Amino acid sequence: MSARKTIAVIGAGLGGLSVAGFLQRAGFPVTVYEQAPAFSRIGAGIILSANAMKAFRRLGIEQDLIETGIKPESYVSRAWDSGETMYEIKFDAASEARYGGPYMNIHRGDLHGVLERVVTPGTIAFDHRLVGLDESREAVRLSFENGVRIEADIVIGADGIRSRVRENLLGFEPPRFVGAVAQRAIFPTERLRGSGIADCTKWWGPDRHILPYFMTSRRDEIYVIGVIPAAQWDSEASSLPCSRDEMLESFAGFHVDLRRVLEVADDVSLWPIYDRERNDRWSGGRIVLLGDACHPMRPFMAAGGAMAVEDGVILSRCLAACDDHGEAFRCYEATRIPRVTEVQRISIENSWMRGPTETDWFYCYDPCLAPLAAPD
């Protein structure tokens, strides 16, 4: 796009900050509007695969992330009762060379602390909750809860699963409860009193799974996320307190290697899991969506965040390459939808790395170099 248009990104999550970082490097004037007053150290971990790490390398934060989080030695899938190894993938120099980047686990708060640096200082307007959008032929007018009103040539909705921007494009539709909840815990490793655990293990039960992993290279903090069936979620709250005993009960009968981790678990909370049915309308007029705003997925492949990052890279490349924003949006959708659809499918199936898995198509992908599809 020759005359650089002003771009408003709604939401400073993984997708919003990634797209803003790449757009600024391509010369676009960008502001990110975030409803939260500041970033906080939300108690959860996140897995970042090599495909996302390649994007972070271009944004100059790969090394900082590696120093803050942990590159696990391996990922292991084990049977809930016998403990048998169903699949194992080693992460070493050879795998990094093959995938073109590392696999890593990190605390979400630490990730955000680093990610904030990919945009120039002053880019993020905190405490700006979008409440209204009004599109005309020339621009989009945005209004925020704090009374601020602005205009932008292009609006990118990176505002997550309950996206206000999506609502403007597609109408209000509540996300879909997937019939499962997550029990999550975070606690210091010293509670294990020296009995070691592997860096990252997914335990597979018949109707539930659970994944303990370290979040720092010092291996001093453990994150556990266990997913169990649930008929409904009745609360308005985004999470509820839970207890170690409830977690132990949910995973009764699981292998002793897991049980001894749960016996010292602390800071346990319960979270509903939502997604949305696939919808391939990601843009309209001057407005475009990315990440969870257009394709929220079940977290069973640990890939939703990586998809938001990839979206950001591809969208910025399309905007830089096309003369017209409509053409750029079509190029972005044509490039992204086939890959995202496959990741959504695997996430619903919950089959990723359960047994022998072809991982190259996912981890080797480099969103900065992947060919862009012709606009449909």
Ligand SMILES: Cc1cc2nc3c(=O)[nH]c(=O)nc-3n(C[C@H](O)[C@H](O)[C@H](O)COP(=O)(O)OP(=O)(O)OC[C@H]3O[C@@H](n4cnc5c(N)ncnc54)[C@H](O)[C@@H]3O)c2cc1C
């Ligand atoms: C339990 C669980 C575990 C997961 N584990 C992994 C994992 O290991 N690896 C992985 O890759 N993915 C994982 N995911 C998925 C990942 O968290 C999401 O896909 C990812 O966060 C999506 O990024 P995003 O930028 O699209 O949206 P979000 O991260 O949701 O960011 C949206 C931002 O928009 C802001 N916002 C919302 N509304 C407004 C508004 N009206 N005005 C202004 N700002 C607004 C929000 O405050 C937020 O900062 C997991 C998800 C869950 C639920």
